[in-house]
Amino acid sequence: xxxxxxxxxxxxxxxxxRRATRFPQADxxxxxxxxxxxxxxxAEEPPPLPEVTEADVVRHFVNxxxxxMSVDTHFYPLGSCTMKYNPKRHERWxxxxxxxxxHPYLSEDRIQGMLAILYEMQEMLGEIAGLPAVSLQPAAGxxxxxxxxxxxxxxxxDKGEDRKKVLFPASAHGTNPASAAxxxxxxxxxxxxxxxxxxxxELKENIDEQTAVFMITNPNTVGLFEKEIAEIxxxxxxxxxxxxxxxxxxxxxxxxxxxxxxxxxxxxxxxxKTFTGPHGAGGPGSGPIAVRDFxxxxxxxxxxxxxxxxxxxxxxxxxxPEKSIGRVRSFFGNVGILLRGxxxxxxxxxxxxxxxxxxxxxxxxxxxxxxxxxxxxxNGDRCMHEFVxxxxxxxxxxxxxxxxxxxxxLDFGFHAPTVYFPLVxxxxxxIEPTETESRATLDAFADAIRQIVEEEPDFLHQAPHSTMHxxxxxxxxxxxxxxxxxxx
Amino acid sequence: xxxxxxxxxxTHEWVALDGDxxxxxxxxxxxxxxxxxxxxxxxDVGRKLSxxxxxxxxxxxxxxxxxxxxxxxxxxxxxxxxxxDYDLLTNEPVGDGWIMKLKVDDAADVESLLDLQAYQxxxxxxxx
Numbered sequence: 001x002x003x004x005x006x007x008x009x010x011x012x013x014x015x016x017x018r019r020a021t022r023f024p025q026a027d028x029x030x031x032x033x034x035x036x037x038x039x040x041x042x043a044e045e046p047p048p049l050p051e052v053t054e055a056d057v058v059r060h061f062v063n064x065x066x067x068x069m070s071v072d073t074h075f076y077p078l079g080s081c082t083m084k085y086n087p088k089r090h091e092r093w094x095x096x097x098x099x100x101x102x103h104p105y106l107s108e109d110r111i112q113g114m115l116a117i118l119y120e121m122q123e124m125l126g127e128i129a130g131l132p133a134v135s136l137q138p139a140a141g142x143x144x145x146x147x148x149x150x151x152x153x154x155x156x157x158d159k160g161e162d163r164k165k166v167l168f169p170a171s172a173h174g175t176n177p178a179s180a181a182x183x184x185x186x187x188x189x190x191x192x193x194x195x196x197x198x199x200x201x202e203l204k205e206n207i208d209e210q211t212a213v214f215m216i217t218n219p220n221t222v223g224l225f226e227k228e229i230a231e232i233x234x235x236x237x238x239x240x241x242x243x244x245x246x247x248x249x250x251x252x253x254x255x256x257x258x259x260x261x262x263x264x265x266x267x268x269x270x271x272x273k274t275f276t277g278p279h280g281a282g283g284p285g286s287g288p289i290a291v292r293d294f295x296x297x298x299x300x301x302x303x304x305x306x307x308x309x310x311x312x313x314x315x316x317x318x319x320x321p322e323k324s325i326g327r328v329r330s331f332f333g334n335v336g337i338l339l340r341g342x343x344x345x346x347x348x349x350x351x352x353x354x355x356x357x358x359x360x361x362x363x364x365x366x367x368x369x370x371x372x373x374x375x376x377x378x379n380g381d382r383c384m385h386e387f388v389x390x391x392x393x394x395x396x397x398x399x400x401x402x403x404x405x406x407x408x409x410l411d412f413g414f415h416a417p418t419v420y421f422p423l424v425x426x427x428x429x430x431i432e433p434t435e436t437e438s439r440a441t442l443d444a445f446a447d448a449i450r451q452i453v454e455e456e457p458d459f460l461h462q463a464p465h466s467t468m469h470x471x472x473x474x475x476x477x478x479x480x481x482x483x484x485x486x487x488x
Numbered sequence: 489x490x491x492x493x494x495x496x497x498x499t500h501e502w503v504a505l506d507g508d509x510x511x512x513x514x515x516x517x518x519x520x521x522x523x524x525x526x527x528x529x530x531x532d533v534g535r536k537l538s539x540x541x542x543x544x545x546x547x548x549x550x551x552x553x554x555x556x557x558x559x560x561x562x563x564x565x566x567x568x569x570x571x572x573d574y575d576l577l578t579n580e581p582v583g584d585g586w587i588m589k590l591k592v593d594d595a596a597d598v599e600s601l602l603d604l605q606a607y608q609x610x611x612x613x614x615x616x
Contacts, residue, residue, distance in 0.1 A: 419550075478547075479527070
C-alpha cells in the first residue's frame with residue numbers, strides 16, 4: 001500500500017524539536033557563532049529547515065522513489081532517449097579502487113591506467129564513427145553539438161572563409177538550431193518531404209558559399225534512415241561546407257554503418273544513452289565528438305595520446321591539439337560516464353555492438369507491426385530503432401489525444417512514449433523500445449495500447465487513475481513556475 | 489472583421505489593411521493548433537521588418553512557433569494586452585487577439601497575399 005503520510009512535503013512533516021541524532025553535551029568550551037564570524041556574514045535567523053527524525057527522512061525519500069518510473073522498474077519506450085537497461089556490473093567496475101577514487105590532479109605517472117582506458121575509449125569511438133579524431137570533453141549531447149560547431153567555426157576561420165549559415169531539417173532536435181545560434185551561426189530550417197526525409201530540392205536551393213554546416217540526425221527523428229545522405233554530403237562538400245551528424249540515434253546503426261562512411265565530417269555521441277550511462281534525472285551525460293582528420297587540430301583539449309617510453313612500454317599523455325579551441329569542460333570530461341560506456345563496449349565487443357543495433361531495430365519493427373492498425377504510423381511500415389505513430393485520427397474521431405494515451409499507459413505500468421515530437425507528425429507518439437526488452441514486454445505494451453484506444457474517451461481524459469497525482473497543471477507550471485518551496 | 493476581406497499568408501497570419509497600416513494576427517486555424525499557451529513574445533515597436541522575417545514567438549506547453557511579418561514594414565503598435573492575457577490569442581485570434589500593426593512599405597505587397605479561398609485550400613493541404 002502507498003504510504004501517503006510519508007510522501008507529504010517534507011516541510012509539512014516537520015515538528016519543532018525533532019532530530020535524527022542528539023549530540024551529548026560538549027565537554028569543551030563552546031563559543032557562539034558570532035564570535036567566529038562577523039555579523040554581516042550571519043543570517044538574521046536560521047534557515048527554515050524541516051525538523052524530522054531519521055525514519056521520517058528515509059521513509060519520505062524511499063516512498064517518493066517508489067512513485068517514480070525508471071529503467072530499473074518499468075519499460076520505458078521514451079523515443080529519442082534510448083532508455084535501455086544499464087547493466088549493474090558497469091556501475092561496480094566504475095567504482096573499483098584505482099578507478100573510482102582517482103583524483104584528477106594526480107600526476108600523469110600515477111594515472112597511466114585511467115589514461116589508457118580513456119585513450120582506448122577515444123579510439124573505439126573514432127572507429128565506430130569512422131571519424132578518427134575524438135574529444136571526450138563535452139559533458140552531454142548538446143554540448144557536443146556546440147563544441148563541434150565551434151570546431152567547425154575555427155576551421156573556417158583558419159581557412160579565411162566567412163561562412164555563417166547552418167542548415168537543419170524540420171525534424172531536427174531543438175538542440176541543433178540552439179547550438180548553432182549559440183556558436184554564432186544563422187539558422188535555416190528546411191522542410192521535410194511527406195515521407196519524413198530531407199527535401200533535396202529545398203536543400204539544393206539553400207546551399208551556397210555562405211553555408212557552413214548541415215546538421216542532420218541519421219536515422220532521423222521519425223525513425224527513418226536518410227537514404228540520400230551520401231548525396232547530401234556530396235552536395236555539401238562540393239560547396240565547401242561540412243556535414244554534422246547528430247548521434248542521438250546511433251543505437252540504430254552501431255557496427256552496421258558509420259557516419260564517416262556516409263559523408264559526415266563531425267558527430268557527437270550520447271554515451272549516457274547509446275552506451276548505458278545511468279540515464280535520466282538530468283544527468284550526468286557525456287557527449288564526446290568525433291571529427292575528420294583535418295578538423296582534429298581544432299578540437300578542445302586535452303586529448304589522449306599514446307607513445308612509447310625508452311623501454312618500449314606504452315605511455316599515455318594529455319595534450320592539447322595544435323590549434324585547439326580550448327577547454328569546454330574541466331579535467332577530462334564526465335569520466336564516470338565514459339567509464340561505463342567503455343565497460344559496455346568492452347563487454348560486448350565489435351560483434352555484440354552490432355547485435356545491439358540489430359536487436360533494437362528488430363524490436364522497433366516488431367512493435368510497429370503490432371500497433372500500426374490501431375495507431376497509424378504515417379511514415380511507412382518499416383523503421384530503424386524507433387517509430388512515430390500518430391493519434392491524429394483517434395483525436396478527430398473520438399477526441400483521444402497522444403497525451404491521453406501516454407497518460408493512460410502509466411496505469412498499465414509503462415512509461416509513456418515521447419509525445420508531440422517530432423513536430424512534423426501531428427499527435428505524435430515516438431516509441432523506442434531498445435534492444436534490452438523481451439518479446440513478452442513488447443507484447444504486453446502492444447496489448448495495453450490496443451486496449452486503451454478502445455476505452456471511453458472521458459475516462460482517458462482523466463488518466464492516469466493510479467498515480468499519486470493525476471495530471472499536473474503543466475500550463476500553469478509553464479506560465480507561472482514556482483521553483484522553490486517558500487515558508488510563507 | 490470579415491474573414492473574406494482579409495489577406496493571408498501560408499505561415500497562417502491574417503492581414504487587414506487600412507491606408508498604409510496593416511493589422512496582423514494569426515488565423516483561427518493557427519490558433520486552433522496552439523492549445524495551452526505558455527509564453528508570447530511580441531516584436532519591439534519601431535522595428536523594421538522584411539517580408540517573411542520572424543518577429544516574435546508563441547510558445548505552448550508542447551512547442552514554440554515563430555511569428556512572421558506578412559509584408560515588409562515598420563512596427564507601429566503591438567497588442568500588449570496579449571502579454572497579460574494569453575487566452576485572448578486563442579479565443580479571438582481574428583479580432584481583439586490581433587498581434588501587431590505595421591506601417592507597410594508598399595500597400596501592393598498586401599494585395600499579393602492569399603485571399604480567403606486560397607488560404608483555406610492551403611490549410612487543407614497542410615492538414616493531410
